[in-house]
Amino acid sequence: MQLSDIKKVLILGAGTMGQQIGLQCAMNGYGVVYYDISQEILDKAVKRVANLAKWYATTGRLTQEQLQQTLERISATPDPVKAARDADFVSESVPEDPELKGRVFAQFHQLCPGHTIFTSNTSMLIPSMFAGATGRPERICALHFHDLRATTVVDVMPHPGTDPAVTQLVHDFAVSIGCIVIMLQRENHGYVFNTMLSSLFFSALTLASKDVSSVEDIDRSWMGVTYMPMGPFGIMDQVGLSTVWSITDYWAKRAGDQQAQMNADFVKQYVDRGDLGYKTGKGFYSYPNPAYQAPGFLAGGTEKEK
């Protein structure tokens, strides 16, 4: 199989990341089909994808003609048989649970053609945790994206059983959709950037959950010293607090780490209230005008978020 054989990309899970990944593929000439568990979710997702594409057009990332062509390449269906038909490449973005990922891949192994390559966008898991369950372990590897509105850096991470030709093809595919590829030579929970980011999240959540300092002052400290436009809590709001909670809680339980569990419980209060971050308009901050973007924030002159 060669790169030119890849025509249709199937996106499993049309949430925050699935939407962006599908759009990136469609913008670069691939046919894209979104699959999710209900028509309602897909209708919302396709609207969000169209809005994101229109925003890209306003920033010059797409011309009006490219915008039209991109949207024409996109379809969505809650019917797994239809979704899998003719899929050459799968990008999975269902919730961060190894059993769920294994189950979804096993389902699509039965439905997709034999040549189809499977990739996972997992944040902190490793492909060997669910490669066996997929039914085609030699054809799966991780292709992990960050927030595509901000960066096209991706990680390509095979597991020991991935066919090296598949790893190469996934690398070539990522380059073909305009990505900067970081290759991992061995499996590592969190790839390269997320390994560093999770240490930052852990430290920030520990400071807040132990009541050492406020969310705003922790971010102010990071922003003031590094000149970054947002701090760890602002970044968590962008990632989505249900995703931050599920990853933190999973690893806390797996490691039996008390502090990590306190950190997960701290995020859980927000998740339980439905404050999931940027996507719901409220998380650690309120959107569209979060306090950390206000002119006086660094000086400590803005109202404290409630």
Ligand SMILES: NC(=O)c1ccc[n+]([C@@H]2O[C@H](COP(=O)([O-])OP(=O)(O)OC[C@H]3O[C@@H](n4cnc5c(N)ncnc54)[C@H](O)[C@@H]3O)[C@@H](O)[C@H]2O)c1
């Ligand atoms: N949010 C981020 O910044 C980010 C970045 C990189 C990687 N990731 C990873 O990407 C994956 C998805 O994260 P997200 O933030 O997009 O989550 P999300 O909750 O926004 O989206 C998940 C989607 O999967 C769907 N889903 C659930 N069960 C399904 C099933 N059986 N079949 C098909 N679809 C199903 C849900 O309905 C939902 O639409 C996770 O593994 C996460 O760790 C997230």
